[in-house]
Amino acid sequence: MGSQLNVYNLGKRGVNVDKSPIHLDDNELTKSQNAIHDPLGVDGGLKNRPGLIKVNSGAAAGSITGGIGVPFTRPATRTLYMGHDRTQGTTTAGWRTSTNEFASGSVTVDIPQAPRGDDAMATIAADYGVTPNPLLGVGGVVSGNRLYYANNYGTSGLEAIAIRVFDGTVDKTLAVLPNDPITGGFAKCTLSFLAANGTIYMSTFDSGTTSANARGRVFELNPASGALTLIGTTFAAGLLPYALAWYQGRLWVGLHPTNVTVGGQVHFIRPGLDLAWTSDEVFASPVCSLGVYKGLLYAGLSAPSGTAAIISVRSTVAVWSTSQTGPNTGKANGYYSMSVLGANLYASFYDPINLVGNIEKFDGSVWSTVFTGTAAERTSYFLQTYNSRIFAFGLSDTNAPPVFTSANGTSWTDRSGQFNAQLMPVFGALVS
Amino acid sequence: MARFAVTQSGSALQILNTTTGVFTSLTLPTDVTLDATLMPRFAVYNKYVVLVNSPSRPLIIDLDGVVRLLTPQMPSTLPALSGVAGGSLTGTYLVKQSFRVEDADGNVITESDTGSAALSASITANYLKASNLDVSVDSQITSSKLYRTTTGGSTFFPWFTVDGNTQNNAMDDLSDALLDNIAMPILGSAPDLTLIAEWRGRLWGVARSEPENLRFTEAGRMYAWGALNTLPIPRLGEDSRGVIALAARREALVVGRRNSLHQIAGNSLADFRPIKISENVGIESQETVKVYRDTAYFLWKDGVYELGSDGVKCISDGKVRSWFTTDSYFNRARFQYAFGMIDPIRNRYILFLANAGDSVENRWVEYDINDKTWWGPHKTDAVTTLTSSFIAPDANDVLFPVIGNSTGFLWKQQATATDDTATGIALDVDTKFFDGLTPDIEKYWGELSIIGKVQSAGTLTITPKAGYLDAVAQTAISHTMSTGRQRLRRIGTGKLMQLNFSHSTAGEPVEIYGVEVPYHELGRR
Numbered sequence: 001m002g003s004q005l006n007v008y009n010l011g012k013r014g015v016n017v018d019k020s021p022i023h024l025d026d027n028e029l030t031k032s033q034n035a036i037h038d039p040l041g042v043d044g045g046l047k048n049r050p051g052l053i054k055v056n057s058g059a060a061a062g063s064i065t066g067g068i069g070v071p072f073t074r075p076a077t078r079t080l081y082m083g084h085d086r087t088q089g090t091t092t093a094g095w096r097t098s099t100n101e102f103a104s105g106s107v108t109v110d111i112p113q114a115p116r117g118d119d120a121m122a123t124i125a126a127d128y129g130v131t132p133n134p135l136l137g138v139g140g141v142v143s144g145n146r147l148y149y150a151n152n153y154g155t156s157g158l159e160a161i162a163i164r165v166f167d168g169t170v171d172k173t174l175a176v177l178p179n180d181p182i183t184g185g186f187a188k189c190t191l192s193f194l195a196a197n198g199t200i201y202m203s204t205f206d207s208g209t210t211s212a213n214a215r216g217r218v219f220e221l222n223p224a225s226g227a228l229t230l231i232g233t234t235f236a237a238g239l240l241p242y243a244l245a246w247y248q249g250r251l252w253v254g255l256h257p258t259n260v261t262v263g264g265q266v267h268f269i270r271p272g273l274d275l276a277w278t279s280d281e282v283f284a285s286p287v288c289s290l291g292v293y294k295g296l297l298y299a300g301l302s303a304p305s306g307t308a309a310i311i312s313v314r315s316t317v318a319v320w321s322t323s324q325t326g327p328n329t330g331k332a333n334g335y336y337s338m339s340v341l342g343a344n345l346y347a348s349f350y351d352p353i354n355l356v357g358n359i360e361k362f363d364g365s366v367w368s369t370v371f372t373g374t375a376a377e378r379t380s381y382f383l384q385t386y387n388s389r390i391f392a393f394g395l396s397d398t399n400a401p402p403v404f405t406s407a408n409g410t411s412w413t414d415r416s417g418q419f420n421a422q423l424m425p426v427f428g429a430l431v432s
Numbered sequence: 433m434a435r436f437a438v439t440q441s442g443s444a445l446q447i448l449n450t451t452t453g454v455f456t457s458l459t460l461p462t463d464v465t466l467d468a469t470l471m472p473r474f475a476v477y478n479k480y481v482v483l484v485n486s487p488s489r490p491l492i493i494d495l496d497g498v499v500r501l502l503t504p505q506m507p508s509t510l511p512a513l514s515g516v517a518g519g520s521l522t523g524t525y526l527v528k529q530s531f532r533v534e535d536a537d538g539n540v541i542t543e544s545d546t547g548s549a550a551l552s553a554s555i556t557a558n559y560l561k562a563s564n565l566d567v568s569v570d571s572q573i574t575s576s577k578l579y580r581t582t583t584g585g586s587t588f589f590p591w592f593t594v595d596g597n598t599q600n601n602a603m604d605d606l607s608d609a610l611l612d613n614i615a616m617p618i619l620g621s622a623p624d625l626t627l628i629a630e631w632r633g634r635l636w637g638v639a640r641s642e643p644e645n646l647r648f649t650e651a652g653r654m655y656a657w658g659a660l661n662t663l664p665i666p667r668l669g670e671d672s673r674g675v676i677a678l679a680a681r682r683e684a685l686v687v688g689r690r691n692s693l694h695q696i697a698g699n700s701l702a703d704f705r706p707i708k709i710s711e712n713v714g715i716e717s718q719e720t721v722k723v724y725r726d727t728a729y730f731l732w733k734d735g736v737y738e739l740g741s742d743g744v745k746c747i748s749d750g751k752v753r754s755w756f757t758t759d760s761y762f763n764r765a766r767f768q769y770a771f772g773m774i775d776p777i778r779n780r781y782i783l784f785l786a787n788a789g790d791s792v793e794n795r796w797v798e799y800d801i802n803d804k805t806w807w808g809p810h811k812t813d814a815v816t817t818l819t820s821s822f823i824a825p826d827a828n829d830v831l832f833p834v835i836g837n838s839t840g841f842l843w844k845q846q847a848t849a850t851d852d853t854a855t856g857i858a859l860d861v862d863t864k865f866f867d868g869l870t871p872d873i874e875k876y877w878g879e880l881s882i883i884g885k886v887q888s889a890g891t892l893t894i895t896p897k898a899g900y901l902d903a904v905a906q907t908a909i910s911h912t913m914s915t916g917r918q919r920l921r922r923i924g925t926g927k928l929m930q931l932n933f934s935h936s937t938a939g940e941p942v943e944i945y946g947v948e949v950p951y952h953e954l955g956r957r
Contacts, residue, residue, distance in 0.1 A: 003953070005866055005929075008883070008946030014805025017754045017761075021901055021928075022871050024864035033860040035933070035942075036807050037800065039778055045884075047943040048859045048935070050845035052812055053852065055824075055834055056453040062442015063817075064836030066719075068474035069450070069824035070481055074436045074495050143537050197538045246538065248602065249592035273610045295599030316601045317516055317561065364598075 139426030302334025515558030523583025643674025688715030
């Protein structure tokens with residue numbers, strides 16, 4: 001009698017090497033080397049397994065004994081943002097950006113919105129009395145890969161000030177500064193930003209015009225909600241919270257009286273613990289910058305005509321002493337910015353009268369001048385460290401600001417050609 | 433943005449850009465080395481990759497590729513306390529110091545255990561000064577955290593942070609009332625770990641020096657391996673290997689010993705406890721353990737098991753038990769070096785083993801999770817030694833399985849039926865001996881018809897056997913795959929008939945849908 005063997009579910013039940021040959025089912029195999037039952041369009045059939053191809057074209061450093069796929073994106077592009085004011089003669093303000101650390105091809109973008117310009121600081125500038133005004137504060141900060149900044153606003157003191165956040169794509173208002181509690185009016189401008197202690201601190205210039213009546217506040221900005229929480233109480237009239245630092249679990253503020261002939265102070269507070277600021281030191285001249293280096297707090301001061309500015313350091317037993325004395329004595333000469341790169345502290349010295357613009361380096365023992373600006377480069381430098389480089393952004397009131405960068409503090413590379421407008425001290429790097 | 437994987441390549445730690453296929457070597461912390469003979473074991477916790485077993489000290493790797501110690505070395509000096517005029521603190525105090533690594537925003541990445549407490553000091557209306565603070569030799573330390581008691585107390589509270597890693601003294605006069613209300617967190621150093629897993633918001637591991645104890649961190653802090661966070665796993669002293677593997681399921685952490693399985697239940701230090709779930713089943717190698725959709729798959733001595741909601745079950749018995757219990761297929765002495773992988777594309781558990789007589793892993797078998805079938809053993813002629821496997825994300829976050837080899841290459845699947853660029857895939861398939869349900873009846877097996885996909889080219893070799901179980905292979909038949917369906921020659925007489933399909937030409941896919949063979953019964957002799 002004729003019969004027909006029809007096997008259309010070849011291997012449907014896979015390999016079986018446990019049953020006797022007689023007891024195997026027709027759709028079982030005894031060997032399936034490199035053959036599989038493929039659910040991707042060949043269900044019921046039998047096909048060869050997928051081929052194997054190398055993932056890496058060049059060999060790894062040795063036998064690959066293990067690995068793990070990481071379900072996160074790794075930063076591939078680092079975009080630097082440097083704020084600028086209106087280009088001289090035009091009304092455009094915005095940001096200069098670069099993906100190669102301003103080596104070439106930098107472009108101007110109008111998202112995020114333009115940062116705070118120098119007009120906002122006009123009141124301070126008038127009392128300070130030098131041109132260009134070196135008191136431009138810090139206009140924003142990066143925290144959690146987002147840029148937080150105060151945007152350009154109309155007439156200082158006549159409009160609400162928005163604090164904005166930019167994530168590399170979307171730019172939006174995060175908070176609006178509360179009005180000045182003294183006058184009830186709008187604050188004049190923001191002064192400084194600091195990312196520390198897992199949050200953001202910022203200070204304001206609220207009202208007044210001189211060292212007799214200027215007032216400001218310090219806030220904690222919740223980067224998630226935008227909530228602004230007043231830190232401590234307001235400061236005495238005439239002292240603006242100009243410089244911020246986080247040191248030994250405390251928030252420190254360098255107070256500036258707007259007039260170079262009036263003394264500044266350093267206060268601290270333990271956010272969440274203290275209700276009021278504690279005065280730690282009173283100086284003979286204004287505090288323009290703060291820096292933390294090798295476990296000590298440094299304050300950069302400015303000085304009136306005839307006196308050289310100093311950098312003062314606070315010892316671990318709370319004693320302040322002079323660490324460095326500036327090389328010139330013109331009015332408002334001072335140390336306006338500090339930053340740490342590697343094992344060294346860098347400070348920018350500026351004398352607006354004698355036109356001196358230097359960068360000095362401190363290795364913990366000795367100060368040395370590592371950059372001396374030539375004629376067009378004699379300005380106040382805003383120092384920022386990022387990705388093992390220090391950037392010195394010249395804050396001259398021109399469309400061709402001097403900009404330099406260095407990886408070692410010894411050799412400086414000129415990046416001036418990448419900028420075409422007056423820079424504002426707001427810098428950040430966003431990775432994508 | 434780019435997706436990536438972290439690999440150990442020889443004694444180097446590398447990052448692979450899974451889009452470009454480019455490896456970048458990472459810099460290890462000072463005095464840390466990787467042992468190329470030990471399998472690296474990884475976990476991901478709070479955006480950090482944790483690496484244990486192969487490094488001389490447990491490591492963490494961040495998204496920028498910065499490698500740090502999981503827990504820094506704790507301070508070794510004894511702080512000295514004294515009063516300094518000008519402050520307002522009065523009382524008798526103790527102080528401890530720890531080292532910290534913080535990110536640019538001030539968030540703590542890792543913190544060491546605290547060193548010994550200072551000898552107590554009494555001060556009156558002073559600053560409390562801590563001198564003789566330790567300075568770490570670890571250049572990655574960014575600050576020290578100081579903890580102190582309230583006056584006369586023994587519980588330490590966070591006091592303040594000493595920035596940098598330079599100063600050996602600091603002072604403060606923060607009052608007792610303003611000290612943090614929450615006591616110093618439990619810290620502790622990460623031991624030299626051989627195993628690692630993440631479960632219930634904690635890291636779990638086994639120390640090389642205490643292989644029978646399960647250690648775990650404080651919740652939310654991967655660096656805090658408190659000394660009391662220890663669970664002995666039952667059957668202490670049963671063997672020298674102790675805990676061999678961990679498998680984190682949704683609601684239970686599975687702990688495998690050589691001959692028993694346990695799972696950890698509970699939610700906190702107060703009620704974490706091991707529960708024995710099976711005896712006479714254990715785990716042979718951590719690398720075979722893969723958890724997929726809340727079911728753990730692993731290799732034991734006699735086969736592959738799954739542990740899911742239905743309990744422990746051997747999934748190889750009744751089908752391929754002989755693979756794992758005889759010496760005909762694999763080198764069973766190397767089961768401890770076997771490693772597994774989940775293929776999320778085809779829902780398979782894939783197990784890499786050493787061929788019988790070989791001393792390297794060079795074969796693999798597949799378990800189809802959907803229809804519960806086994807396939808293989810497979811091999812490739814493009815690679816001699818397979819060393820590892822894991823799942824990597826591509827640029828679009830699509831997961832794909834990769835296999836590592838001894839010459840530093842990772843391999844992934846491709847649709848082309850070729851290994852590497854020009855190596856054929858040696859397909860070799862044996863059907864059963866077909867008997868028409870009458871194995872004792874002599875038959876005449878007629879013309880073989882084969883039904884398959886119409887391929888562009890290629891020849892499939894079909895080698896029949898006709899006779900009884902000891903039938904010899906006949907002259908091979910060639911099936912021209914471009915015909916799709918083809919009627920081939922008669923097979924001949926015999927009680928039974930078996931077909932072997934083979935093909936090994938590179939670039940030629942094989943796809944068989946079925947075979948037909950007419951036969952006539954000739955009678956019993």
